[in-house]
Amino acid sequence: MAVVEFQGATFEVDEDGFLQKFEDWTPAWVDFVKESEGIKEITEDHQKVIDFLQDYYKKNGIAPMVRILSKVTGFKLKQIYELFPSGPGKGACKMAGLPKPTGCV
Amino acid sequence: MAKHKTPLLDQLESGPWPSFVSDIKQEAAARAKNEKGVQYQVAVDCPDDLLGVLEMSFTDGETHWKHGGIVGVFGYGGGVIGRYCDQPQMFPGVAHFHTVRVAQPNGKWYSTEFLRSLMDIWDLRGSGLTNLHGATGDIVLLGTSTPQLEEIFWELTHNLNVDLGGSGSNLRTPASCMGMSRCQYACYDAQELCYNLTQEYQDELHRPAFPYKFKFKFDGCPNGCVAAIARSDLGFLGTFKDPIKINQEAVAAYVGGEIAPNAGAHAGRDWGKFDIQKEVVDLCPSKCISYEGGKLIMDHKECVRCMHCINTMPQALRIGDDRGVSIFCGAKAPILDGPQMGSLLVPFVEVNKDDDYQAIKDIVEAVWDWWMEEGKNRERIGETMKRLGFAALAEAAGVPIDARQVQEPRHNPYIFWKAEDVEGGWERDLAEFRKRHQR
Numbered sequence: 296m297a298v299v300e301f302q303g304a305t306f307e308v309d310e311d312g313f314l315q316k317f318e319d320w321t322p323a324w325v326d327f328v329k330e331s332e333g334i335k336e337i338t339e340d341h342q343k344v345i346d347f348l349q350d351y352y353k354k355n356g357i358a359p360m361v362r363i364l365s366k367v368t369g370f371k372l373k374q375i376y377e378l379f380p381s382g383p384g385k386g387a388c389k390m391a392g393l394p395k396p397t398g399c400v
Numbered sequence: 401m402a403k404h405k406t407p408l409l410d411q412l413e414s415g416p417w418p419s420f421v422s423d424i425k426q427e428a429a430a431r432a433k434n435e436k437g438v439q440y441q442v443a444v445d446c447p448d449d450l451l452g453v454l455e456m457s458f459t460d461g462e463t464h465w466k467h468g469g470i471v472g473v474f475g476y477g478g479g480v481i482g483r484y485c486d487q488p489q490m491f492p493g494v495a496h497f498h499t500v501r502v503a504q505p506n507g508k509w510y511s512t513e514f515l516r517s518l519m520d521i522w523d524l525r526g527s528g529l530t531n532l533h534g535a536t537g538d539i540v541l542l543g544t545s546t547p548q549l550e551e552i553f554w555e556l557t558h559n560l561n562v563d564l565g566g567s568g569s570n571l572r573t574p575a576s577c578m579g580m581s582r583c584q585y586a587c588y589d590a591q592e593l594c595y596n597l598t599q600e601y602q603d604e605l606h607r608p609a610f611p612y613k614f615k616f617k618f619d620g621c622p623n624g625c626v627a628a629i630a631r632s633d634l635g636f637l638g639t640f641k642d643p644i645k646i647n648q649e650a651v652a653a654y655v656g657g658e659i660a661p662n663a664g665a666h667a668g669r670d671w672g673k674f675d676i677q678k679e680v681v682d683l684c685p686s687k688c689i690s691y692e693g694g695k696l697i698m699d700h701k702e703c704v705r706c707m708h709c710i711n712t713m714p715q716a717l718r719i720g721d722d723r724g725v726s727i728f729c730g731a732k733a734p735i736l737d738g739p740q741m742g743s744l745l746v747p748f749v750e751v752n753k754d755d756d757y758q759a760i761k762d763i764v765e766a767v768w769d770w771w772m773e774e775g776k777n778r779e780r781i782g783e784t785m786k787r788l789g790f791a792a793l794a795e796a797a798g799v800p801i802d803a804r805q806v807q808e809p810r811h812n813p814y815i816f817w818k819a820e821d822v823e824g825g826w827e828r829d830l831a832e833f834r835k836r837h838q839r
Contacts (some may be wrong), residue, residue: 373607
């Protein structure tokens with residue numbers, strides 16, 4: 296597994312650039328990932344999505360379904376893609392430090 | 401000289417069937433030679449390393465691909481299946497080996513010009529290996545690296561005017577049989593309807609928004625040449641309402657042996673002289689055909705449009721003129737709660753191009769609205785249907801309940817009623833009951 300260093304912090308990541316451990320997440324991680332996910336500036340809307348994904352994951356141990364993410368944040372899927380060009384899974388979940396999505400993807 | 405020794409795979413070069421091993425070796429040799437001077441963007445020996453890792457799997461009986469993989473292109477949530485080798489030092493050529501799904505034309509008709517252009521892109525930016533086609537229908541480009549994904553996507557969309565296919569919890573790439581392009585059984589233009597719905601629902605295809613995957617397939621008739629009833633969550637099967645058209649002269653020609661039954665499909669063996677009674681009349685599942693005095697007679701009201709008689713005597717029997725589709729819902733593979741084939745949801749709906757297939761789209765969207773709201777995480781619609789009941793699906797789809805939706809009525813008496821359908825509703829006073837019935 297690769298280890299990346301950014302702003303004095305170290306992060307253990309897999310080939311797809313997902314954090315190996317949710318506990319390793321810090322705000323610096325978001326800064327580190329954003330460019331590779333096609334994001335220039337982290338806005339309040341980005342933060343809202345990241346915060347909700349983290350809360351949901353801590354509470355439920357899984358990532359929320361897309362429908363629930365939309366319902367709670369109020370962002371339609373189209374808006375989520377405007378915020379995170381590679382989508383809620385590869386984009387938002389990666390930045391929030393959640394484990395890599397699995398299954399028949 | 402091959403990079404890895406492959407004694408087990410080499411055995412698969414013998415025998416009459418086209419050998420995938422010989423073909424991969426040929427591609428490996430062509431890349432090594434590089435007669436066109438291509439600036440390969442992934443390892444030149446990628447196909448060699450693929451053979452190497454496959455030989456290793458043959459030796460130890462285990463796969464050597466790591467679990468999962470999340471890669472893609474900006475704007476889409478699917479289309480690329482990421483994959484990494486679990487022995488990247490030994491086989492660096494396939495350290496990244498992602499699969500790109502490319503949207504195919506319906507019926508899979510191609511010009512060599514298109515295929516050559518596609519292969520030019522793939523030679524440069526991929527392994528040179530493909531799958532034509534994936535089971536869902538996509539053109540499958542087999543093996544490339546993450547940095548090449550956006551490059552490939554740019555060239556596909558800008559130079560070839562072609563898009564990615566679907567993957568993930570969304571509408572997957574729809575597929576159809578060859579339909580009217582070269583089949584006299586086609587009851588509607590399966591390719592056109594498939595193309596229209598694919599374009600209409602691009603957003604649902606590229607950006608996963610569903611509880612799980614969802615597939616469309618379009619068969620021109622009940623023969624099911626694209627297996628819609630087994631391999632699509634919503635399957636569209638062509639059918640017709642009016643009588644089968646009978647050409648008695650051609651019937652006589654079949655009986656007289658001038659035309660081979662089943663268009664000669666059984667010519668490889670001597671089955672004796674064609675016997676219309678034995679091979680058509682007696683095999684009709686609804687026993688609605690008779691052959692008397694040299695004439696074939698059919699009671700079309702009893703006909704279930706199984707296609708057997710038409711398949712057997714295609715020059716004598718033709719589909720009717722009042723045509724449409726039946727819609728089947730819920731087919732899926734075994735995981736989680738067992739395999740399902742499609743259940744008849746809509747017995748007949750017209751395929752009307754003039755209003756842009758609105759009747760069909762209304763049903764599709766009503767079904768999606770219901771499943772997107774009610775479906776659990778990773779629950780196929782066939783399972784939602786089992787959990788909440790067929791009646792809930794039919795009601796959501798706006799489809800009337802019809803005897804044709806069941807093979808047989810239920811045999812258990814656990815029948816639910818809606819409160820409004822029961823006189824007096826569910827609110828009852830026990831004291832009132834006790835007035836008539838002592839404890």
